[in-house]
Amino acid sequence: MRQLSPKISPWLATFNQQLSKLQANGYKPTCTNIREGLAYLTAVFVTDIPPIPWVQDDLAPSSRYKVPVRIYHPNPSRTLPVLVYFHGGGHMAGGITVYDAICRKIATAAQHIVVSVDYRLAPECPYPAGADDAFSVVKHIWEILDQRQLQYKRQLSIGGDSAGGALSATIASIAQFDPSIRIHAQLLIYPSLDYTLSAPSLDENGTGYLVTKEKVTWYFNNYFQHNEDRKAASPLFAEFSANLPPTLVISAEFCPLRDEGIAYLARLKKAGVASDHLHFADLPHAFLNLENLVKEECQRAYQSMGAWLNLKKNDAENESQK
Template identity: 50%
Template structure:
């Protein structure tokens, strides 16, 4: 019998009761309350924000929009490899500010320079704005570090959770045909990779586990506003060649996106690229933003990220 971790049972019980009350009172989702929800969740349950030696804000110039970035350098005196961290939030929520403690932990856990882009969000900036910004960040990563006088190795990997995992998939898919860039590795945490929402886990885990199928559909309707074919823009249904980066996918047992993460891992392997998949038993979507409730599980993911990126 499948059981949610006891660490999360009380939280989910309270959350589901609150959601039921809000819906009964006529609650309507919009971009503001969705963004507040993720920000408040993270602020409440990721309370440890460790010091990083150097943090620098800058912009990466791109056509039509200069992408704001925050750079986290845990050892400025050393030449470190680089990670781009694409934050989650369903293409509508999340920010560099919300994910600041998580980016600090990634930098310290992996001893990489972390570049976190403030990519544009729907509904104000629907698809493909976020993908354009994500790719511009990849292309401009070394230049922005050089402009800030930082030492670095010319090695760049990408990491993302949820909607940020979708950006990883999109960026890796584009980069496999671009000789001007090379992604060393990609690490995805419960990634959103299938905009058709056609999976067993979407039905199995679509109600009662924080991220609801109805909310996912609402996110996608706000993101894909111009009649895009949902299948053709899904990273899961893109091209898979041997030029993809080595990949590590973390999924969660009670996450609606679980099966698409596993399917992506299988397609990467079938293309002849080394890939690893770990499914977190008892966990729900967004558990990395709930660290104080599931410290051991989050530490496990950071440890896997470290060993994978540095192997």
């Protein structure tokens, strides 16, 4: 029988009660209060902020929009591989400031240079602006790091949580047919991969678990504003080949997006792509943003991200020596 973690269920019950009161008093979601809500939630519950010796902001070149990025180098004396990370927030919220602590934790756990991307958000900048920004950063990542004269290993991984997972999987899908972009590995953390809203877990977990089906629908309606083909835009329904990067999917039982990540893994396996799955059987979506409630689980997630990226690194080094 499924049971939400007792570490998080009391807080979630209070959250749901407060939300019901707000709605009874006429609350309406806007891009402003959604952004404030995610920023506040993360600031309250992610308070362990590891020091990183080198952190700087920069811009990724693009013909339309120079994309802000924040670069974290956990050990500037070492030549480290690179991870480009796309934050979550339903394509409407989040940012490099909101995700600062989370990216520091990933950089520390994985011993990777992490480049956090401040891609454009809906509704001001609807699809495909965010995806275009994500692609621009990946396309120009070595140029950005060269200009900073950083020590790095030319080994690129990508990743993201929720909507950031959608962007990562979208870039991976494009890169499988672009010989100029080589993606070493991918991290997908409770990813959004199906814009058609067809996964059964959207109904099973669509009410009462922080991120609702109603909210996800609202996110997507703001993201897609010009009658785009949402199925064609969904990474889950794109072409899968053996050129996709080895992928770790982290999922949560009480997440409305749970089944999308599981289905993506199945398609990777069918295409012959190495993959791994870490499932948290008693947690909801966005648990990394609730770290103080579930510290051990978050620590396990970060350790698994680091282990996966470095396992794939070792595999590549072994292969090159054959």
